[in-house]
Amino acid sequence: MKIDGTPYRSIWVDDADRWSVRIIDQTKLPWAIEIPRLTTPEQIAHAISAMLVRGAPLIGATAAYGVALAMRADPSDEALETVVPMLAATRPTAINLRWALMRMQRALSAHPPAERADAAYAEAAAICDEDVATNRAIGEHGLGLIRARAQGRRRVNILTHCNAGWIATVDWGTALAPIYMAHDAGIDVHVLVDETRPRNQGFSLTAWELGKHGVPHTVIVDNAGGHFMQRGEVDMVIVGTDRVTRAGDVANKIGTYLKALAARDNGVPFYVALPSSTIDWTIADGLGSIPIEERAPAEVTTITGRALDGSMLTVRIVPKDSTAANPAFDVTPARLVSGLITERGICAANERALAAMFPDQALQTAA
Ligand SMILES: CSC[C@@H](O)[C@@H](O)C(=O)COP(=O)(O)O
Numbered sequence: 001m002k003i004d005g006t007p008y009r010s011i012w013v014d015d016a017d018r019w020s021v022r023i024i025d026q027t028k029l030p031w032a033i034e035i036p037r038l039t040t041p042e043q044i045a046h047a048i049s050a051m052l053v054r055g056a057p058l059i060g061a062t063a064a065y066g067v068a069l070a071m072r073a074d075p076s077d078e079a080l081e082t083v084v085p086m087l088a089a090t091r092p093t094a095i096n097l098r099w100a101l102m103r104m105q106r107a108l109s110a111h112p113p114a115e116r117a118d119a120a121y122a123e124a125a126a127i128c129d130e131d132v133a134t135n136r137a138i139g140e141h142g143l144g145l146i147r148a149r150a151q152g153r154r155r156v157n158i159l160t161h162c163n164a165g166w167i168a169t170v171d172w173g174t175a176l177a178p179i180y181m182a183h184d185a186g187i188d189v190h191v192l193v194d195e196t197r198p199r200n201q202g203f204s205l206t207a208w209e210l211g212k213h214g215v216p217h218t219v220i221v222d223n224a225g226g227h228f229m230q231r232g233e234v235d236m237v238i239v240g241t242d243r244v245t246r247a248g249d250v251a252n253k254i255g256t257y258l259k260a261l262a263a264r265d266n267g268v269p270f271y272v273a274l275p276s277s278t279i280d281w282t283i284a285d286g287l288g289s290i291p292i293e294e295r296a297p298a299e300v301t302t303i304t305g306r307a308l309d310g311s312m313l314t315v316r317i318v319p320k321d322s323t324a325a326n327p328a329f330d331v332t333p334a335r336l337v338s339g340l341i342t343e344r345g346i347c348a349a350n351e352r353a354l355a356a357m358f359p360d361q362a363l364q365t366a367a
Contacts, residue, residue, distance in 0.1 A: 001166040001180070003033065003212055010058050010167045011065065011128065013121070019072060021065045025052045026167060030208035031306055040073075041066040041083050048090040048097075051199070055168020056242045056278055057131050060100030063087040064124035067104040068117065075116035080108055092291040093251055093329045094242040099277045100127055128170045134275040135172035137343040142178025142238065142273055143185065145339075145346065149235050149269075150187050157235050159192040159225055162253035163205035164240025164273065174240040174273035176209065178341065183215045191217040192228060196253060198299040198326060222255050226262035237263050237270045238341070244272070244279050246362065248334030248349030249286025254327055260336040272332075272349070273341040276358050284351065286331040297324035 001008065014020040014037060021044065025034040036052070038044055044066030047053050053062045070083035084101050091097060107123045108116050150156050164175035172180065182189045191210055196202035203219055210217045220228065228234050237259055243251040250256070250272050263270040283289040301318040318324060337349035347353040355362040 001171060001209070001213060009128070009132070009171050011053065011061055011170060013065075013125075019069075019121075021062075021069065023047060023053050023062065024167060026054060026205060027052055029167075030204050031312070038065075039069065041070040041087065044069060045087055045090050048087070054201070055163065056094035056096040056240070057135075057169040057174070057275060058167070059091060059094055060096035060277065061124070061128050061131060061170050063090070063097050064100045064104050064120075064127045067101065067108070068120035068124045071108065071116045071120040075113040077113070080105065080116070091293055093293045094278075095280045096242075096275075096277050103127065131170040131275065132172060134277075134343040135166075135169050135174060135177050138174055138273050138275065138341055139172055139177030139181045141343075141345050142271070142341045143181040145236070145269075145271065145341070146178055146182040146187060146189065147185075150182075153235070155188040155190050156182070157190050157192060157228075157233055159194065159228070159234045159237045159259065159268075160206060161194040161202065161225075161237075161239045161256050161259055162196045163201040163209070165206055165209040167205060167209060168240060169275075173209075174275065174341075175238045176206070177273065178238065179210075179215060180213060183213065189215065191215060192225070192234060193217050193219045194225060194255065194259070195219065195222045196255065197222055198295075198303075200303075201253070225259050226266075229262050229266040229268050234263075234266075234268050237268060239270075239272055241272050241274050241278055242329055243286075243290050244274055244340065244349075244354075245283045245286045245289065245334075246279065246281045246354055247284040247286075247351045248337060248340065248354060249284075249290070250332045250334070250337055250349070251286060251290045251292070251329045252332065254330050257330040257332045257336075260332040264336050269338040270332075270336060271339050271341055271346075272337055275343055276361055279354065279358065279361065281362055281364075286333065290329075290331055292330070293328040295326045295328050297326055300324040300326045 165173035334349040
């Protein structure tokens, strides 16, 4: 997608040296566009855990380049066996991270060490290119849903939570891809953007992305979604996800479950957009089996923004002695999900429908 007229992906290999890795530092958005150059797997691991890059598909793609950097420095079996678990430990909930690392490990084990660096860069590039194509397909399938909702309406109001836009993937996004396509197709879409405390991905990333693309949007605090649904001001909800079980339970940014409950109570369709790399075929029960990342309490007890004089400011908003819990994700049970928007089409959130949509992947895991 474009930033001020220039097309970007969210990750790429440096044009000048053709081996180091460039990312957009998302901790600096929307205030500054900083593009650090990453040269070691340790820097990649830090970028993922400190959330310079975030969003399930993008952390998978970034980890793939972490393996490529490691193989460039040392293509031995030992180096491969060390870097994969090191990168896998950076964030626990998004299955795409492990999916990408397993894919890299499988691809590289088939090569002798002398060929591994080139093979690793090629595989990481393939993961990125496939992600773009996958998200474009998700966008096209989701566009059909928005088109259907647009019949007889002046405007389609879509609520989204967190950021599942182009900067959460390599390009296009998952939840936002259908919205970009609808906007580009001339459909009058308007997005209600949840704040998404504690890290405010909605305010700082989704609002920024939508604004850069000219998509009309309104930012709302996390607690306002139910109110707008009760008033008939939300036509559909579309969110992304970090892991979907084979039975259709959905882990996504903390607060997603409450939006799904409010959507069900108000008859608002609740869709989840995902690439099939986000499906964990090994588990069925999301609540019991998906590991939920617990992040630092400081993300809850403080808030960071831009002071009126332009400087960045972090302020404490909680009494000094209060403790804080910070689960980063929650699980929305499949029964609250109206449909899963995948690269192969839209399917019901249940085991039979998912296995029918992806028989190759479901069988592969069972074998
Ligand atoms: C296409 S991104 C899907 C999800 O990863 C997204 O909705 C989300 O919850 C991101 O969480 P984050 O903690 O910002 O990585």
